[in-house]
Amino acid sequence: MFSYIALSEIALSVGPVIDCTLGLVVSIAGLKLLDYIANKADWVSLMHSGVYVGRRGILHWINQMIAWIVILTVTKVIVCVFMWLTSEWLAIAGAWLFEPFQEEIRLELLFVMIVFPGLMNIIYFWIT
Numbered sequence: 001m002f003s004y005i006a007l008s009e010i011a012l013s014v015g016p017v018i019d020c021t022l023g024l025v026v027s028i029a030g031l032k033l034l035d036y037i038a039n040k041a042d043w044v045s046l047m048h049s050g051v052y053v054g055r056r057g058i059l060h061w062i063n064q065m066i067a068w069i070v071i072l073t074v075t076k077v078i079v080c081v082f083m084w085l086t087s088e089w090l091a092i093a094g095a096w097l098f099e100p101f102q103e104e105i106r107l108e109l110l111f112v113m114i115v116f117p118g119l120m121n122i123i124y125f126w127i128t
Contacts, residue, residue, distance in 0.1 A: 014094040015083060020120040023079045024127060030071035 038046035045060040052061045083090060101108035 014090050014097065016117050016120045018083055018090070019079055020124045022082060023075050024124060026075040026078050027071060030074060034067055034071065 034046060037043070043063075045056070045063040046067060048060070049064060052058070098108060098112070101111060
């Protein structure tokens with residue numbers, strides 16, 4: 001039905017949807033877990049997110065930045081594994097979703113590279 005290359009290209013075209021849905025849920029769960037751990041361990045620099053005052057303000061910022069980088073890294077690994085495990089289903093969904101654009105390749109490129117990622121980023125940043 002599809003070649004391997006076509007499967008991977010179509011699966012990657014729906015990647016932003018997976019990243020902005022599953023990725024958002026995993027990131028929020030990671031933040032909730034971090035908040036729980038910080039409160040249990042009385043880790044002041046992680047308990048009060050966004051507070052960078054006083055002599056220790058830079059340390060609070062560094063701790064929060066490292067925690068966020070770890071959360072995002074774990075999120076990206078989970079999203080990547082999910083996409084790898086479901087690549088055939090994603091390819092079928094992507095082929096169906098982008099079928100109307102097959103005759104006009106420039107319109108498909110505009111949609112896939114600019115419009116769709118832009119909308120997903122707006123939604124992602126609005127929620128977070």
